[in-house]
Amino acid sequence: METAKKRNGTEPTLLLITLVVWLVADCGLLPYQITKNYKRVVTLKLSTNTAINYTMGYSQFILIMEKEYKTTKEQCQSNIDKRMPIVCTCCGGKIEPIETVDNSHNPTFWQGCNECMKFDNGTSPKIYETAVKMVDERHFRAYSFNEMPDKEKDPSGFDYWRKSQISGTVGVVSDALRLYGVL
Numbered sequence: 001m002e003t004a005k006k007r008n009g010t011e012p013t014l015l016l017i018t019l020v021v022w023l024v025a026d027c028g029l030l031p032y033q034i035t036k037n038y039k040r041v042v043t044l045k046l047s048t049n050t051a052i053n054y055t056m057g058y059s060q061f062i063l064i065m066e067k068e069y070k071t072t073k074e075q076c077q078s079n080i081d082k083r084m085p086i087v088c089t090c091c092g093g094k095i096e097p098i099e100t101v102d103n104s105h106n107p108t109f110w111q112g113c114n115e116c117m118k119f120d121n122g123t124s125p126k127i128y129e130t131a132v133k134m135v136d137e138r139h140f141r142a143y144s145f146n147e148m149p150d151k152e153k154d155p156s157g158f159d160y161w162r163k164s165q166i167s168g169t170v171g172v173v174s175d176a177l178r179l180y181g182v183l
């Protein structure tokens, strides 16, 4: 179960780039180098015949760069809408776009459940309901090695255990239906 990693920070990234440019030109051709972008121009004459023209300039650019999402929130939402109705495989709740970064650290949106704080592609409500019945009524254990926490002593532990069992069972039910040729 992967935990959703949310990115903090402001939307536009301010990038301050300082450029320092040195230009050397022959004064025989030009009195000094004219470069419009430069805020400061210094001309030094080293001799009467040959002058070396130093043009020192610096310029600062503030570039406002918009974040480029691999998958935008709208694209992610559209992918969810195409597969509706779908619910979270753990809690049966809403599947929404969750902001994150991919393995190359590019900002993106993935499908997931904010309630469970996990990425989840969701499943059909019917498959989810079947998985709930298999876990609660038939005591099916997709993860049999995970010991069931005591419901009274450790309610949150039990809740987490139950949800993960349901999610695992969703996988089993989906696979069975796929083999059966329904999915």
Ligand SMILES: [Zn+2]
Binding pocket: 088, 089, 090, 091, 092, 093, 094, 113, 114, 115, 116, 117
């Ligand atoms: Zn959920």
